[in-house]
Amino acid sequence: xxxxTETHNTARYFTENRHIAWVLLIAVxxxxxxxxxxxxxxxxxxxxxxxxxxxxxxxxxxxxxxEQLLTRPIEEQIALSSTLHPVxxxxxxxxxxxxxxxxxxxxxxxxxxxxxxxxxNEIDLNLKALDLPEGAGPIQFNDGFGDTAAILMTVAxxxxxxxxxxxxxxxxxxxxxxxxxxxxxxxxxxxxxxxVMPRDIALTVPAQxxxxxxxxxxxxxxxxxxxxxxxxxxxxxxxxxxxxxxxxTAELNxxxxxxxxxxxxxxxxxxxxxxxxxxxxxxxxxxxxxxxxSYRELDNFTNLIIRNLQTIxxxxxxxxxxxxxxxxxxxxxxxxxx
Numbered sequence: 001x002x003x004x005t006e007t008h009n010t011a012r013y014f015t016e017n018r019h020i021a022w023v024l025l026i027a028v029x030x031x032x033x034x035x036x037x038x039x040x041x042x043x044x045x046x047x048x049x050x051x052x053x054x055x056x057x058x059x060x061x062x063x064x065x066x067e068q069l070l071t072r073p074i075e076e077q078i079a080l081s082s083t084l085h086p087v088x089x090x091x092x093x094x095x096x097x098x099x100x101x102x103x104x105x106x107x108x109x110x111x112x113x114x115x116x117x118x119x120x121n122e123i124d125l126n127l128k129a130l131d132l133p134e135g136a137g138p139i140q141f142n143d144g145f146g147d148t149a150a151i152l153m154t155v156a157x158x159x160x161x162x163x164x165x166x167x168x169x170x171x172x173x174x175x176x177x178x179x180x181x182x183x184x185x186x187x188x189x190x191x192x193x194x195x196v197m198p199r200d201i202a203l204t205v206p207a208q209x210x211x212x213x214x215x216x217x218x219x220x221x222x223x224x225x226x227x228x229x230x231x232x233x234x235x236x237x238x239x240x241x242x243x244x245x246x247x248x249t250a251e252l253n254x255x256x257x258x259x260x261x262x263x264x265x266x267x268x269x270x271x272x273x274x275x276x277x278x279x280x281x282x283x284x285x286x287x288x289x290x291x292x293x294s295y296r297e298l299d300n301f302t303n304l305i306i307r308n309l310q311t312i313x314x315x316x317x318x319x320x321x322x323x324x325x326x327x328x329x330x331x332x333x334x335x336x337x338x
Contacts, residue, residue: 048116050085050109052143054078054127057102058136067098069133074105077126083119085110116143155302157291165289168196169282171231176278179227179238192278193248194229194236196270196285198294203235206265210235216255217241235265245274267324268294295324 014021054074058066075094078084084093085108096105109119120143127139160168176192183190197206207230214237217223222243229236243251252272256262270290275281293301306318 048114049144050111050113050116052107052120052123052141054105054107055102055140055142056132056137058133059101060135061101063098063100066100066103070136071096071098071103071105073130074103074127074139077130078105078107078123080126081119081123083109083113083122153305155298155305157293157298159289160292162286164292165285166282168233169285172196172229172234172236172275172285173278173281175229175231175234175236176238176275176281179229180278183225183227183238190225190238190240191248192229192236192238192275193252193272194234194275194281195265195272196234196290197266198268199233201266201268201294203230203233206269207235209260209265210237212259213237213252213255214239216259217251220251222251248274268296299323 056070056074058070061070075096078094085091087093092106092108094105094107096103098104107123109116113119120141124141124143127141130139132139172194179192180190195206195210197203207228211228214223214226214228217237217239218226223237223239223241226237226239229238241248249272256264268291270285271288273284273288275284302320302323306320309315309318
C-alpha cells in the first residue's frame with residue numbers, strides 16, 4: 001500500500017503550508033475587488049439598437065397598390081445594405097406590413113455590427129434616393145424608436161376610510177328607517193338595495209336609472225311596495241320581496257346590461273349592497289367599500305404628475321392610458337324646443 005505522504009493531496013498541502021493558502025486567499029479577494037471596480041456600470045446602460053422602422057403613407061391608396069409601388073421598392077433599397085441580419089427561423093432582416101394608406105417596413109442589423117449609426121445612415125440615404133409615386137410619402141425613417149427608457153406609474157385610489165363609511169352608513173340607515181316607517185307592510189319582511197357614490201357628483205341621472213330599475217322589478221312582479229331611497233351620495237330602493245341577495249344582484253346586472261348597456265349606475269359607484277336590518281348597514285359597507293377618490297380626482301392627480309414630468313429635460317413623451325372617457329348628459333324640455 002502506497003504511503004499517503006507520497007500521494008498528491010491539495011487539502012493537506014495548504015494545511016501544511018498555511019502561509020501560501022493565506023497569500024492565495026488574499027490574492028483572490030484582491031482580484032475580485034479589482035474586477036468589481038473595473039467593471040463597467042451605468043444606471044442606464046447604453047445598448048445599441050439594431051432595429052429600425054420605415055413608415056410611409058399614401059392617402060387614398062389601397063393595400064395592393066401600396067404593396068406593389070411602395071413597399072417592394074423600399075424593401076429593395078434596404079436590401080442593398082450588406083449589414084442586414086442573416087435570415088433565420090427566429091430572426092429577420094426585413095419584414096413589412098402593408099395597410100390601406102400606409103406601408104410599414106422593419107429592418108434588423110446583424111448582431112456583430114458595432115457601428116450601427118453608419119449602417120442606418122447608409123440605408124437612410126438609399127431610401128432618400130427612391131423615387132416615390134405621386135401623392136406618396138414622405139418616408140419616415142426611425143432608427144431610434146427602440147432606444148427608449150420608460151417608467152410606468154399607476155395611479156389608483158385607496159378604499160374609503162372607516163370614518164367616512166360610518167357617516168354614510170348613518171345617512172343610509174336614517175333613509176331606510178323613514179321609508180319603512182311609511183309602509184304598511186311589516187318592516188321585517190322588507191329589504192333595501194343601496195348603491196353608494198361620491199358625494200360631489202350629481203345624482204340626477206343615476207336616480208332616474210334607479211327609478212327605471214324599480215319599474216323593471218315591479219313589472220316582473222319581483223318586488224312590491226317599492227320606495228326610492230335618495231340622499232347625499234347614495235341611491236337605492238326599499239321593497240318587499242322573496243328574492244335572495246344573489247337573485248337581486250343578478251336582476252340588477254341584467255337590467256344594467258340589457259336596459260342601460262352599462263355595468264353600473266355610475267363609473268364611481270360602489271358595489272351594490274342588500275340590507276335587511278338597517279343596524280347592519282355599516283357592516284355591509286365595510287365588507288365592500290368603494291374608492292376614496294373619484295375618477296375625476298384621479299384624472300386631476302394624473303394631469304398634475306404629467307405636468308411635473310414634462311418639466312424634466314430627459315422626458316420626451318408622456319402618455320396616459322386607462323382613463324375613463326368623459327360623458328355629458330343633456331336634459332331638455334320638448335316643449336321649450338318645439
